[in-house]
Amino acid sequence: xxxxxxxSQTVGPFFHIGLTWLFTDNLVAAGVAGDPVVLEGAITxxxxxxxxxxxxxxxQANSHGRYAHPEDTxxxxxxxxxxxxxxxxxxxxxRFRFTTVxxxxxxxxxxGLQAPHINVTIFMRGMLRQLVTRIYFPADPANDEDPVLQxxxxxxxxxxxxxxxxxxLTWNVRLQGEGETVFFEY
Amino acid sequence: MTSRPSNLSAKLLAGYRKYDxxxxxxxxxxxxxxxxxxxxxxxxxxxxxxxxEVTGPIFGFERIRPNDFDLTKQHAGEPIGERIVVxxxxxxxxxxxxxxxxxxxxQANAAGRYPxxxxxxxAPTDPNFTGAGRTLTDDQGRYRFVTIRPGEYxxxxxxxxxxxxxxxxxxxxxxxxxxxxxxxxxxxRPAARLxxxxxxxxxxxxTQAHGVDLRLGDDHSRAGTRLQVRHRAARPxxxxxxxxxxxxx
Numbered sequence: 522x523x524x525x526x527x528x529s530q531t532v533g534p535f536f537h538i539g540l541t542w543l544f545t546d547n548l549v550a551a552g553v554a555g556d557p558v559v560l561e562g563a564i565t566x567x568x569x570x571x572x573x574x575x576x577x578x579x580x581q582a583n584s585h586g587r588y589a590h591p592e593d594t595x596x597x598x599x600x601x602x603x604x605x606x607x608x609x610x611x612x613x614x615x616r617f618r619f620t621t622v623x624x625x626x627x628x629x630x631x632x633g634l635q636a637p638h639i640n641v642t643i644f645m646r647g648m649l650r651q652l653v654t655r656i657y658f659p660a661d662p663a664n665d666e667d668p669v670l671q672x673x674x675x676x677x678x679x680x681x682x683x684x685x686x687x688x689x690l691t692w693n694v695r696l697q698g699e700g701e702t703v704f705f706e707y
Numbered sequence: 708m709t710s711r712p713s714n715l716s717a718k719l720l721a722g723y724r725k726y727d728x729x730x731x732x733x734x735x736x737x738x739x740x741x742x743x744x745x746x747x748x749x750x751x752x753x754x755x756x757x758x759x760e761v762t763g764p765i766f767g768f769e770r771i772r773p774n775d776f777d778l779t780k781q782h783a784g785e786p787i788g789e790r791i792v793v794x795x796x797x798x799x800x801x802x803x804x805x806x807x808x809x810x811x812x813x814q815a816n817a818a819g820r821y822p823x824x825x826x827x828x829x830a831p832t833d834p835n836f837t838g839a840g841r842t843l844t845d846d847q848g849r850y851r852f853v854t855i856r857p858g859e860y861x862x863x864x865x866x867x868x869x870x871x872x873x874x875x876x877x878x879x880x881x882x883x884x885x886x887x888x889x890x891x892x893x894x895x896r897p898a899a900r901l902x903x904x905x906x907x908x909x910x911x912x913x914t915q916a917h918g919v920d921l922r923l924g925d926d927h928s929r930a931g932t933r934l935q936v937r938h939r940a941a942r943p944x945x946x947x948x949x950x951x952x953x954x955x956x
Contacts, residue, residue, distance in 0.1 A: 524800050525727045530891040531739075532875060535823040539813025539839045539875060543770075567744035574825075580763060580883040590762035606764035606883075627758045630720065640759050642884045647741025649732035653754070653884045673752055697748050704747050707723060707754040 529650040534574050536644075537610060546609045548581075548621040550602040555584030555622030559689035560656070563615045564643065567697030571615025575645035579607040579619060579656075581638070586625025597625060618689075623658055629668050636667035643694065652704045656692050657682045669705075677703050722756040723885070724800055740864055763883030766809040768843060776842040778814075778854040786836035788817025788855030793874060796848040799881075804848030811841045811877040812852060819858030819872075828860050 532540075549557045564572040582588045582605060587597040589605050607619050626634040637658050644651040657664050659682055664670055670678060680702045683690040694702045734746035754760060774780050779790060793812075797805040815821050815838060818830035822837050836855065844850050857872045873891045880888075 524798060524802055525730045526800065527890045529731055530875075530889050532877070532889050534825055535813065535821040536875070536877075538821060538823055538837065539811045539841075540877060542839070542841070543811070567746075567748070570744075572745065578883075580759075588758060588762040590765060592761050593758055604764060630755050630757055635757060635759070638759070640883055642888065644889060645745060647739070647745040648734065649736060649739070649742065650734060651884065651888050652734075652747070655759075669754060669757070672755075677749070696745050701747060701749050703749070704751050705754040706751040707756060707760055 531646060531649050532576065532644050534646040536574075536576060540576060540608065541610070543608055544610070545604075545607045546619050548579075548603075548605065548607050548619065552602040553583065553600055553622060554598075557620050558623055559618065559620055560639070560683065560692060561616065561618040561689050562683075562691050562693040564611055564617070564645075564694040564696065565615060569698070571611070572645055572696070573611055573613050573615050575611045575615070575617075575643055577609055577611065577617045578642045579621070580640045580642075581605050581621065582624040582627050584622045584625050586627050586634075586637075588627065593627070595628060626663060633666070633668075634663070636661055636663035636670060638667070638669075652696075653706065654694070654702055654704050655681055659683055659685045659690070673703050677701075720756045720758070720761055723760075760884070761882050763879060763881065763885070765807075766843065766879070771841060771843060775840055776850075776852050778836065778838065778840045778852065780853075781837060782835040784835040786816065786855050787833050788836070788858075790853065791856050792851065792853055794849065794851040797844045797850065797878065797880075798848055804844070804846070805880060806844055806846050806848055808844045808848070808881075809841065809879040810844065810850050812839070812854075812874050814838045814854065814857040814874040815860055815872075817855050817858050819860030821860075826860075830858065830860065 549555075564575050564577070566572055582593075583598075583600055583603045585597040585600075587593055587595055587599055589599060589603055605624075607621065609617050609619065611617050621639070624637045624639065626637055629635045639656040641654045641656060642651045643654070655669065657667070657670055664682065670681060673681065680695070680700060683692040696702070734742065735748075736742045736746075779786055797808050797810065799805055813821075816830075816833040816836045818833070820826060820828050820830040820832055822832055838857075840852050840854065842850050842852065854874070857874060859869050859872050862868050862870050876890045878888060878890065
């Protein structure tokens with residue numbers, strides 16, 4: 522038996538009704554190892570206008586490099602308080618903000634390790650399929666050997682790497698146009 | 708702060724099957740005007756299948772309240788409108804059940820109005836209906852919602868544009884970003900065919916073939932849907948209760 526996948530659709534403008542209950546902007550519960558990191562940014566469209574009705578979700582390993590999921594059979598420590606999932610909507614300025622920890626490195630296909638990264642999916646009114654992307658961390662030597670980051674043309678790679686400001690990591694999303702963020706499919 | 712996993716398994720993870728041609732919408736779809744500036748212009752880059760693509764959040768029953776599946780019993784009084792049951796199964800491409808998956812829904816009330824500050828439709832709100840529900844699929848991938856039939860409502864895409872009655876679904880498959888994360892269930896009324904963001908392929912393709920269609924039965928009380936997520940050659944291990952296996956919990 523082989524079935525077709527259900528067609529994706531937009532979440533429309535009123536997603537808050539169904540999705541707010543699970544909003545999670547702080548992944549660092551008591552008992553989670555690692556220094557809290559504030560990660561913030563804005564989403565802009567092809568005209569540079571802020572996207573005020575988007576949802577940003579993140580999924581990441583804990584600071585030891587372990588996903589809270591049975592498919593991760595590594596031996597890095599799990600933490601009971603760690604889920605690794607965040608969801609928030611953009612505000613009236615198109616901005617979002619999470620508090621999390623820098624994830625550890627997780628296995629890469631065929632051996633080796635990926636650089637620390639946060640998996641991101643974005644959806645909004647005016648988008649019929651969610652976008653998938655990743656956030657990497659600034660000045661991490663592991664970025665130079667990360668198989669995913671290195672598969673991206675060098676001229677666009679910086680769109681996947683956050684910037685270190687005084688109090689936060691900033692990572693902005695440009696949906697279209699100059700400095701367009703790299704998005705993935707798989 | 709980081710530590711290296713001690714078992715650097717070199718195993719290759721099973722990848723996802725490609726979508727069947729013409730079953731998924733394009734990002735850029737000009738008849739749905741809002742896509743024009745909100746769609747990437749650069750080609751997407753193909754990700755290898757790594758641990759990051761095959762894992763995702765696992766939700767337990769502790770987050771779900773008893774009335775979350777029944778949108779007619781979330782307030783003091785009875786909501787206005789025709790009661791319907793929306794039920795179906797979440798299956799992967801091999802027709803295997805996807806158990807313990809979180810499904811979230813939201814919809815307009817019987818008059819076609821959302822309780823949302825950005826909804827300017829002049830239809831009345833219903834104090835006994837707020838239009839949000841959630842559930843986890845059971846061991847067989849089944850889900851069931853009790854709700855009322857949503858009303859059609861106007862939108863500003865083009866002159867006299869009306870959105871057909873529909874219920875928004877958000878689905879967590881076995882992995883974080885395993886598409887589709889969002890689908891709509893339609894009334895099957897003719898208005899659905901006039902809706903520009905019902906992609907033409909999804910109308911003649913999976914919408915029809917796979918019953919992503921809110922079909923009112925003879926008793927006008929049941930709606931059957933079947934939702935499919937993409938599958939991989941191998942499925943994540945799960946205990947029957949959906950929790951992490953003991954050996955890694």
